[in-house]
Amino acid sequence: MRLRFTKMHGLGNDFVVIDGVTQKVRLSTEKIRTLADRHFGVGCDQVLLVETPTRPDIDFRYRIFNADGGEVENCGNGARCFARFVLERKLTGKRSIKVETAGGDITLNVTEQGQVQVDMGIPRLNPEEIPFQADAEAIRYDLALPEQTLDISAVSMGNPHAVLMVNKVDSAPVETLGPLIESHERFPRRVNAGFMQMVSPSEINLRVYERGAGETLACGTGACAAVVAGRLRQLLEETVKVNLPGGSLSITWPGPGHSVIMTGPATTVFHGQVKI
Numbered sequence: 001m002r003l004r005f006t007k008m009h010g011l012g013n014d015f016v017v018i019d020g021v022t023q024k025v026r027l028s029t030e031k032i033r034t035l036a037d038r039h040f041g042v043g044c045d046q047v048l049l050v051e052t053p054t055r056p057d058i059d060f061r062y063r064i065f066n067a068d069g070g071e072v073e074n075c076g077n078g079a080r081c082f083a084r085f086v087l088e089r090k091l092t093g094k095r096s097i098k099v100e101t102a103g104g105d106i107t108l109n110v111t112e113q114g115q116v117q118v119d120m121g122i123p124r125l126n127p128e129e130i131p132f133q134a135d136a137e138a139i140r141y142d143l144a145l146p147e148q149t150l151d152i153s154a155v156s157m158g159n160p161h162a163v164l165m166v167n168k169v170d171s172a173p174v175e176t177l178g179p180l181i182e183s184h185e186r187f188p189r190r191v192n193a194g195f196m197q198m199v200s201p202s203e204i205n206l207r208v209y210e211r212g213a214g215e216t217l218a219c220g221t222g223a224c225a226a227v228v229a230g231r232l233r234q235l236l237e238e239t240v241k242v243n244l245p246g247g248s249l250s251i252t253w254p255g256p257g258h259s260v261i262m263t264g265p266a267t268t269v270f271h272g273q274v275k276i
């Protein structure tokens with residue numbers, strides 16, 4: 001089978017984006033792993049699949065697969081690339097696009113300046129919805145690891161995130177703590193682990209060890225979750241510049257009961273065909 005795809009990225013978080021509207025696509029876990037493999041395939045952090053929606057009030061269905069082949073609920077950088085992709089491939093003429101994901105509906109707006117603004121929905125803090133094992137909802141939780149206990153916040157942006165405050169992201173133990181947090185037994189569906197450094201009430205630095213992909217150059221849902229965690233800890237203002245290794249995002253969250261709004265770039269790298 002020959003598959004047309006587009007290689008894209010959002011701040012270096014890279015994607016193989018596949019049009020499942022105008023071509024028949026059958027992706028097994030194995031095929032996704034091969035596509036994502038940086039030595040034997042195209043190489044990416046996530047594979048994104050654009051499909052026709054299952055409901056009439058929605059424009060597209062957006063499916064996300066991590067490099068390890070697992071299907072997940074949401075991807076912020078991917079959502080921005082998705083919006084650019086459907087416009088560039090002329091799958092829609094709309095600049096405000098409603099999309100269903102496994103984590104809930106999101107709305108994407110492509111601005112005149114070429115940036116994409118995404119209404120990422122209302123963050124979920126209830127442990128059952130994250131899912132996270134805890135007796136009651138809290139702003140901070142103790143997470144016991146073999147040699148230390150971490151002070152984390154747990155947030156769902158459709159997908160699960162644990163957020164940890166650190167003094168300096170550059171020297172944060174992302175490679176060692178990331179996998180331990182990702183597979184911690186209290187997160188039954190595993191979790192993305194964010195390491196967040198305060199710069200000021202309107203700016204943070206962030207590195208994210210992603211579930212199913214390892215550390216990436218940027219994580220959109222991770223940026224949203226970090227701002228939610230920082231706002232709940234009363235450390236951050238409503239709009240925050242989030243500096244990730246691959247660049248910066250603007251995240252706005254008025255507070256509980258409101259959607260998180262993410263604004264940032266989306267870049268097309270090349271179009272290709274692959275035999276899988």
Ligand SMILES: N[C@@H](CCC[C@H](N)C(=O)O)C(=O)O
Nearest residue numbers: 075076077159211219220221
């Ligand atoms: N890179 C993403 C998140 C992709 C999914 C994540 N690894 C998960 O397993 O939930 C983003 O930009 O949000």
